[in-house]
Amino acid sequence: MTLSESSRPGSGVVAADHVSLRRNNLSVVLRHVRAAGSRSRARIAADTGLNKATVSSLVAELVDRGLLREGQAEAGALGRPGQLVELDGSGVCGVGAEINVDYLAVTALDLSGETVTERRVPLDVAHLDPAATLDQLAELIRESVTAVVGRGGQIAGVTLAVPGLVQSATGLLKLAPNLGWAEVPVVDEMRERLGSPAYPVRVDNEANLAALAAYSEIKAATEPDADQVQDIVLLTGAVGVGGGMVTGGHLLRGGHGFSGEVGHMPVAPAGGTCGCGRTGCWETVVGLTALLNKATDSDDPVRDPSLDVEQRLAEITQRAEGGSARTLKALADVGTWLGVGGAILVNILNPDVLVLGGYFAVLGPWLKEPLESAIRDRVIAPEGGGCRVVQSQLGFTAAVRGGAQISLDQVFLDPTLVGRDTAGVAQ
Template sequence: MPVPAPGSQREIRRRNLSRVLYAVAEHGPSSRASAAARLGLTRTAVSTLVDELLRGGLLTEQGPESSGGGPGRPGTALALADSGPCGLGAEIGVDHLAVCAVDLRGRVRARTRVESRSRDSGPEATLGRLGTLVDEVASAARTAGLRPSGLGVAVPGLVARGTSTVVRAPNLGWHDTDIASALAQATPGAEAGPPDSEAGPSGSGAGPGASTPPLTVDNEANLAALAELWLGGARMPRDFVHVSAEVGIGAAVVLDGELLRGTRGFAGELGHTPVRPDGPRCACGGQGCLEQYAGERAILRASGADEADPRGPALTALAERAASGEAKALQALDGAGEALGIALAGTVNLLDPGAVVLGGTLARFAPWLLPSLEEQLTHRTAAPGSLPELLVSQLGSEGPLLGAAHTAVRAVLDDPPAYAARR
């Protein structure tokens, strides 16, 4: 039998270290014997891998395994470390900035959120504020015994595949903005390195000696969909379309458990699908786009809300009006659901997904959106039989931020040796 090349041996080791971590992450505290049985590896091999992960601070021993360890004395239960690496997630919204730190067990250990009118202040000032918030959360994480291993940033715009550049973000008014270099300038001592395909969906690795962790930048809808996939449990199918609303409409497609990105990384721009070609002009330059009928501003405008009112209170008031049965509020939400159904029908016909997931503000208003949305899908879906399952996100508006942080966490789980090399 040929002897594997050294590179192949390193890859096998990396893959098996990752498999052990995921086995513990997915099944909870497990003994070496339990992990070996699940993975189809020998106990000796798993024990060697576990010892390396314990030394690297990625696993911890918790005492005797409660069950499932087989006959004889129970093995020692292994769990993901609650200290050591954590993922930082950041979200740039039209009217807010948010940052959080998530440990390997998926728990949010530190977070902050501030109001920020990003469109009015421009990218330089906005990213300067974001850099300050990232530093604050990273400091809080370190105080809790955590070590930031990566930073994911969610943005409401098009991010060029394999880069950290926001090519276009109409609702922010940003064009060709390099998040990595801007954050490096905002954080003293940090350097942005060249694009690194291993850093995540699109990213830039931090330069040698940089004070900031490796960076990943992605569209907020993509990260929200990944959060649903990773955190949604058994309820989530392997094929689904995730659609969410804030100021605009974002969407992402997951096929066989993988995010569909497109050639340039721009797949999923459902919000700029024309539902009425002779409709109002959109910020993207088109007419009658879905955002003009189902985005937050569009729904509030159709409901008769004062456009000068702050976004949060206005949405709360709209939900209260709808719950009380007010006709104009119900009419606005019914119209938004109809527009969503028209736009999604084409996607359903093209991709045949197992589910459509409503996230963000759409999840909040799902009780009033779903009837007209489902009606449009029923009339416009070509394939016979049942429609895709219509699901409401359990993460709501938290999806993009959690997806950004978990992207950094999963980079550690995917490649433990790379994390160890950066320590």
């Protein structure tokens, strides 16, 4: 039997297998410490099934790469206490950057999920061309990268969040009706503006990224059944409305990556014209523009798109708390319509949790009751199919946090992406 060229002695296959195996084992240890918290080397070995000598070597390398650090001695251990190791998030950061209809936002998170830098600026994106918007976003990203590198950190990657149909694999934004953008190669455009950086630049739908952040938020919650949640639907609202779905713990993207455009479900045939050109889309009755049209006059300052969205919502909140009949009626109406569309999603997907994000979360105290009532009336399964409605606490940071997490996840999958020298940018 003749050996193939790739399997002959000296071909490098065995060495390559060893490299792949070590990379996998580094990932196993790093992800285990992230999930389980501080652990001694002996405990990690017992939990993962790796032998102690291998774990000691892997931990030493992860410490050298700035991904783990030595902690305190193990408390309550019999005999000689083991040294705990814990996640060291400070040296590596992921950056999330969002383009939305009326603002730009950028956030950098370190490996432990702590915010290193964040910024959001109001901007009437819908009335700017893509080039001008991307110029301004690139400047915000450069500021964030400079802040990370200035504290001795590395950039694991930048993920762009956009409200539209995205081909993540090619970096192409196919269509964003509320922005008025179509066929924009946003990744290529951003890489050019950032000077072809060594770190990867990605793009994804903003609701998908927000759903990932919301799922992490739920799993980290203190509720007794939080660890049992596997299926969620996130509804995120601003001018447009998007949906992100996690099923079985994984993001549901659909056959071509275009899932989640729930704002364009035709729920109100007699409704207004949507930014996509169709009539009666869900976002025409539950989007922020719909609420403001119901709650305010055309010359009301709260409609000014140059005003930060949180300031606008703070004014609506103040009016609702003050008992404004018009504001309360508008909120009840939007909440009911939110339940009409939400019930369709619950009937189809039967999620454990329906998460309100974006402006829906901010105004949740007034939207939740009519939403839940509409769901109970329209979901065929008893008790709304067991789905509970919760308000995300992430506000308008969900999409950028999800984007930063996407970049950091690549480090957990392959820790060798981070150089042993933690000064500079990840290669």
